[in-house]
Amino acid sequence: MSVDICKAIQAHALVLLNAQPQVKLVLAYSGGVDSECLAYGLSQFAQQHPNIPCLLVHVHHGLSDNAEHWVNHCLTQAKHYQLPIQIERVAINKAARQSLEALARDARYNVFKKYLNQGDILLTAHHQDDQLETLLLALKRGQGPKGLAAMGAMQPFNHQSWIVRPLLDVTRQQIEAFASDNQLKHIEDESNQDEQFDRNFLRHDIIPRLKARWPSIATTASRSAKLCAEQQQVIEDEVDTRLPAWLDTATPFELPAFKLQQLSDQTPQWQALLLRGFIQSLGFNLPSQSQLEQILQQLIYAADDAKVDIFCGDYSIKRFAGKAFVVPVSNEKPDDVELIGNIQSLCTGKQLSLTVQMNQLADCAIGLTQTGVRLRLATTEQVTISFGAKGSIRCQPHFRDKGRELKKVWQELAVPPWQRHKIPLIFYNDTLVAAIGFWVDKRYLASHNELGVCLHT
DSSP, rough: OOOOHHHHHHHHHHHHHHHHHTTTEEEEEOOOOHHHHHHHHHHHHHOOOSSSSSEEEEEOOSSSTHHHHHHHHHHHHEEEEEEETEEEEOOOOOOOOOOOOHHHHHHHHHHHHHTTTOOOOEOOOOHHHHHHHHHHHHTTTOHHHHHHHHOOEEEEEEEEEEETTTTTTSSSHHHHHHHTTOOOOOOOGGGGGTTHHHHIIIIIHHHHHHHHOTHHHHHHHHHHHHHHHHHHHHHHHHHHHHHHGGEOOOOSBSOOOEEOTTGGSHHHHHHHHHHHHHHHTTOOOOOOOOHEEEEHHHHHSSSSTOOOOOSSSEEEEEEEEEEEEEEEEOOOOHHHHHHHHHHHHTTTTTTEEEEEOTTOOEEEEEEEESSSOEEEEEEOOOOEEEEOOTTTTTEEEOOOOOEEEHHHHHHHHTTHHHHTTSSEEEEEEEEEEEEEETBGGGGGOTTTTTTEOOOOO
């Protein structure tokens, strides 16, 4: 069966391109036989559709002595195809128990994200045999329907763009025949022969034996993947319908929280589906099945005052006030140098105003005003700013009739413990007088029409 790669690109991509005519096509171009065929087809597509921008992106991983040769090959071929190309160099730092395959893949896709704007399309040269490899790897890892759905011909990518795989119904044999018929030059990555990598082991040892016994296994496996994808879509649609009722967005934090009060009433299956949906809705990778079960046990059944803090790679899952929070590990304390200088100037009466972005806290407008809840200007006091203070310090927020310990105030305001050290606190001498974005001490409020510092969100 002959293959028309240009038509395959048109069939898969034009639906998206017609919906958003200003977008571009970006090809993940390794120079291997698969992506070489796709680059050739893209060059034909570009000639037929000169109004649609096309770009090749080649990633130099620095893992092979031949990497510079591959760069030169891709530059030469891009010139031959009359397509623009970008070469990106990345560094792969492998730690113990990390997969080099996964690290290299993540590095590539992080590069591709740089070139994709709203609605843009990333073309990859995955084919039917790649789909079989992906399905077998999902079985090896014990994945569910989402993993067994393998790769889709058209899938959302990075919340704003698309991945399109025009060759997903084309076999490796057909691709190699196409390259031969069109005398396409391509590179050979020597690492593709190294069977210490799982995909190569499947490709060279297992799949040929499967095909020898069942010649159509790649086709039937692809059909199974599509069926799993359909079932997974039904599940995800239902989760999307139910999930909003479990979210608490009325928090002073960017990310919504997940309500836990009635979660124990759900079946174990729906507990897992809802928590997965919550994590995915925030854009984070899912924990393993065993880890998810442990997380659910701790979130639902641990004592109310128990500290739940479960590390999941680039985020932690924490519990507070009957809710679960996803907290990125990358969260850092805000830059306090400029903040301190500006607040000190304001509290001593200088005419300055600014907006402070307090990490995960909402924006807080700070300035001088004669109305509303506001901190009186300092007279002889020394003004200092601190991030974090002992919970035993007593204060009297403007909305309370009596004083209270700071830790009790944070609990009253439902501020989780891991966020408290990020809130800028204003001191006059050694007295805590305000928490920016939350409260002003009642004893230090500006009175009547007196000029004061507004610290409202």
